[in-house]
Amino acid sequence: MPRDIEISQGARERFVRESLYRVLAEAVTAGGRVEGRVLDVGCGRGEVMAALTDAGFRMVGVDPEAECVEASAHHAEAHQGGVEDIAAMFGDETFSAVICSHVLEHLRDPHGALCHMRRINANRYVFAVPNILRPARIVRAVLGKRRGDHPHHLFGWGHAEFERLLRDCGFRVVAWHQDRVTFMPLGGRLGAFLGRWLRSLEERFLVRVFPVLSSSLIVACVRDDLEHGQEGV
Numbered sequence: 001m002p003r004d005i006e007i008s009q010g011a012r013e014r015f016v017r018e019s020l021y022r023v024l025a026e027a028v029t030a031g032g033r034v035e036g037r038v039l040d041v042g043c044g045r046g047e048v049m050a051a052l053t054d055a056g057f058r059m060v061g062v063d064p065e066a067e068c069v070e071a072s073a074h075h076a077e078a079h080q081g082g083v084e085d086i087a088a089m090f091g092d093e094t095f096s097a098v099i100c101s102h103v104l105e106h107l108r109d110p111h112g113a114l115c116h117m118r119r120i121n122a123n124r125y126v127f128a129v130p131n132i133l134r135p136a137r138i139v140r141a142v143l144g145k146r147r148g149d150h151p152h153h154l155f156g157w158g159h160a161e162f163e164r165l166l167r168d169c170g171f172r173v174v175a176w177h178q179d180r181v182t183f184m185p186l187g188g189r190l191g192a193f194l195g196r197w198l199r200s201l202e203e204r205f206l207v208r209v210f211p212v213l214s215s216s217l218i219v220a221c222v223r224d225d226l227e228h229g230q231e232g233v
Contacts (some may be wrong), residue, residue, distance in 0.1 A: 006143045019179040020101070020216055021051035024126060027177045027220045028057070036096040041117060042103030046072030052099075064084055094121040101128040102216070104207060116170035118223055125171060128218045132156040134182065136179040138213075151180045153197040162217050172224035178214035181206035 028034060029128070034057060040049050043061025051074055053059050059076035072078040077212070079089055098120050104110040104127065117125065157165065163173055179186050207214055 001174055012078055016045060018115060020050075020128065023177045023216075023218055024048060024099060024101060024128065025052055025057070027126045027175070027218055028052070028099065028124065030177075031097065032170065033133055035194075036094060036098045036123075037102060038099060038121065039086075039090075039095045039122070040072075041086070041098060041100040042106075043072045043078060043105075044068050046075045048076070048099060048101050049078070050075040059193045079096050081087045083113045086116065087119055090120075092121065096125070097124040097126055098122040098202070099126045099128075101126075103156050104128065105129050105157075108154060111165065111169060114166065114171070118170045123222075123223045124174075125164070125217070125223075127162075127221065128216045129162060131214055131217045132158055134213055134215050136182070153184055157217065159212065159217060162219065166219065166221055167224070169226050170176045171221035173219055173221050175220045176211075177212045177218040178207045179216050179218060179219065181213045 001076055009046045029037060037060050037082075038052060038058060040052075040061040043049055043063045045068060046061065049059040049061050053076050061069075061072045061076060061078040062073060063078065063082065064081075064082045069078045069080045081089060098117055100113075100117060104113060107113050159176070166185060178198050
């Protein structure tokens with residue numbers, strides 16, 4: 001599960017991700033009461049773990065990079081390993097939810113990673129990846145620029161393609177969630193400052209009118225065990 005990640009996070013990125021963390025928590029709780037632990041696969045620096053711990057969830061994270069595990073351990077329990085190691089780490093434990101946020105696009109084999117995650121016992125699975133139709137990408141396309149979102153992103157999906165990938169890996173989509181439609185291109189502290197003035201417009205109006213343009217594709221799933229006569233939840 002190799003992935004390159006910066007331990008530091010810019011002001012603009014921190015601000016934009018705030019709405020992502022809020023919606024991830026909503027996607028987890030939409031499945032009903034959360035009583036068990038929530039597993040963050042590819043926990044990175046631990047921002048998702050910190051945000052959901054503050055929201056009252058019992059979090060545990062897994063990441064293949066030692067620096068990320070060290071950073072995440074400040075917020076909740078964290079273990080070093082890849083998706084292929086999770087079954088051995090936790091045995092038959094059933095989680096309230098498994099979260100995998102902005103990880104799959106970095107992996108050489110996202111299909112294989114999803115199949116590994118399907119083997120984890122969980123009541124709900126929440127996946128988030130960058131949306132290839134978000135405004136920043138559209139503007140770059142109009143301007144003829146071919147620069148990617150991140151130098152280490154290997155894959156990108158739209159709604160239909162991502163749902164097909166999930167179905168092929170044995171998941172059934174139960175709900176889509178949107179974080180925000182971000183159209184203000186400035187970065188750094190200035191971008192974060194101006195973005196706060198636009199928060200209501202981006203999170204409450206634009207995301208409702210243009211949900212297909214949300215910054216992230218956020219989807220809640222269950223295991224599709226219908227062929228075995230079970231719902232997998």
